[in-house]
Amino acid sequence: xxxxxxxxxxxxxxxxxxxxxxxxxxxxxxxxxxxxxxxxxxxxxxxxxxxxxxxxxxxxxxxxxxxxxxxxxxxxxxxxxxxxxxxxxxxxxxxxxxxxxxxxxxxxxxxxxxxxxxxxxxxxxxxxxxxxxxxxxxxxxxxxxxxxxxxxxxxxxxxxxxxxxxxxxxxxxxxxxxxxxxxxxxxxxxxxxxxxxxxxxxxxxxxxxxxxxxxxxxxxxxxxxxxxxxxxxxxxxxxxxxxxxxxxxxxxxxxxxxxxxxxxxxxxxxxxxxxxxxxxxxxxxxxxxxxxxxxxxxxxxxxxxxxxxxxxxxxxxxxxxxxxxxxxxxxxxxxxxxxxxxxxxxxxxxxxxxxxxxxxxxxxxxxxxxxxxxxxxxxxxxxxxxxxxxxxxxxxxxxxxxxxxxxxxxxxxxxxxxxxxxxxxxxxxxxxxxx
Numbered sequence: 001x002x003x004x005x006x007x008x009x010x011x012x013x014x015x016x017x018x019x020x021x022x023x024x025x026x027x028x029x030x031x032x033x034x035x036x037x038x039x040x041x042x043x044x045x046x047x048x049x050x051x052x053x054x055x056x057x058x059x060x061x062x063x064x065x066x067x068x069x070x071x072x073x074x075x076x077x078x079x080x081x082x083x084x085x086x087x088x089x090x091x092x093x094x095x096x097x098x099x100x101x102x103x104x105x106x107x108x109x110x111x112x113x114x115x116x117x118x119x120x121x122x123x124x125x126x127x128x129x130x131x132x133x134x135x136x137x138x139x140x141x142x143x144x145x146x147x148x149x150x151x152x153x154x155x156x157x158x159x160x161x162x163x164x165x166x167x168x169x170x171x172x173x174x175x176x177x178x179x180x181x182x183x184x185x186x187x188x189x190x191x192x193x194x195x196x197x198x199x200x201x202x203x204x205x206x207x208x209x210x211x212x213x214x215x216x217x218x219x220x221x222x223x224x225x226x227x228x229x230x231x232x233x234x235x236x237x238x239x240x241x242x243x244x245x246x247x248x249x250x251x252x253x254x255x256x257x258x259x260x261x262x263x264x265x266x267x268x269x270x271x272x273x274x275x276x277x278x279x280x281x282x283x284x285x286x287x288x289x290x291x292x293x294x295x296x297x298x299x300x301x302x303x304x305x306x307x308x309x310x311x312x313x314x315x316x317x318x319x320x321x322x323x324x325x326x327x328x329x330x331x332x333x334x335x336x337x338x339x340x341x342x343x344x345x346x347x348x349x350x351x352x353x354x355x356x357x358x359x360x361x362x363x364x365x366x367x368x369x370x371x372x373x374x375x376x377x378x379x380x381x382x383x384x385x386x387x388x389x390x391x392x393x394x395x396x397x398x399x400x401x402x403x404x405x406x407x408x409x410x411x412x413x414x415x416x417x418x419x420x421x422x423x424x425x426x427x428x429x430x431x432x433x434x435x
Contacts, residue, residue, distance in 0.1 A: 094209055096175035096217035100224075102383075103127070104400055107165045109336055112413070119407040121400070127169045140184065164336055164350045166261070166404060168363055168381065175217065179209050180228050183379060186235055201237035210241040211249055214382070222387045222396065229380040231366060231373045243366060243380045244280060244373040247355065250382065251284040254357035257295040258288065259405045261334075261352040265300050266369035267313055278370035282313070286320055289329050296329040299409055302426030303336065303349040311417055318417075332414040335426050350408075356401040360384050363401075 267282035364380035366372035
């Protein structure tokens with residue numbers, strides 16, 4: 001068993017995983033080390049999206065609710081590693097005294113080489129192993145499900161080699177860790193038999209860290225603001241910003257560009273029939289492109305399970321582009337070549353869920369359709385980093401994420417929608433030599 005009280009089962013209602021590691025008390029380090037990664041593997045990840053249909057949840061509104069056994073868990077010591085609050089509230093500002101460290105991480109599938117000297121970040125598997133080695137007492141994991149049989153790769157070490165993911169690791173940052181821990185507790189409590197969604201949530205689940213009052217801190221020695229959002233609304237206790245609101249806010253605040261990399265993009269419902277139109281994100285993109293001439297780029301995945309109706313919505317977005325009025329909306333399709341890996345179910349896909357603008361980096365867990373924000377559990381990390389040091393060796397986080405996006409956008413794996421004709425199920429099985 002890894003850790004003293006490692007959680008051993010799935011905790012959440014859908015495709016979301018995370019892990020929180022205790023600090024090394026022997027070295028006097030009080031900050032919690034934890035990881036935020038967008039990954040389908042869910043082995044030692046903080047957040048993971050899985051490629052299956054999300055679980056629908058019926059949320060009570062005015063019913064009498066049953067609070068599950070949080071108090072019992074606390075008495076058993078499972079929540080005993082919550083650290084003392086290091087957050088300082090002055091003049092309506094949240095400040096954190098932790099010296100946090102931040103790293104982008106990614107997994108790149110086998111047989112998918114990039115050009116020499118392309119942008120790279122730490123491999124996801126290395127981040128997992130590093131976190132396992134750091135753990136002194138406990139590892140807390142929330143994931144949709146686990147599989148150790150090899151029949152399903154979503155939660156074993158092979159998935160980091162067959163699915164393309166981008167995420168982040170944050171070390172020594174108890175302020176953020178304790179806030180995300182509150183979201184973990186909501187899932188933990190609702191995982192018990194006969195538990196229902198509280199309305200309202202008890203005050204110990206509430207947060208003061210949100211879009212209006214993000215944490216002021218330092219990542220890698222650079223001034224940073226950050227907060228976590230969550231979905232669906234029923235899983236947002238007092239103070240928690242809904243994930244959809246965060247996404248639209250990031251889009252609205254952009255002044256130069258909005259670059260988006262997601263697996264699926266639908267301005268509709270996906271798992272309810274008949275489907276309902278849902279233009280919330282779509283309208284936000286059109287509005288900033290049309291009213292403010294913000295450059296929009298969408299890098300959308302295509303794989304064996306892609307619903308082809310998605311391309312009609314993407315073409316509708318592209319139709320708004322007009323060089324005469326400086327309206328720019330471009331879409332490319334990213335395809336991970338299947339090659340000889342046809343025996344791997346739910347693999348060989350670009351599974352990213354992130355957005356970067358000239359101001360903000362957003363890393364989330366949800367595909368972009370209504371279901372993922374209205375009745376599916378998910379979390380987002382919103383980061384804004386500012387540096388005035390011209391001698392700074394490492395770019396700010398927004399620039400790092402932009403570099404990853406542009407690497408993929410300009411790679412041989414990204415094609416225009418009109419070039420998809422003839423590619424059965426978006427699967428290149430004979431290689432990419434003609435590109």
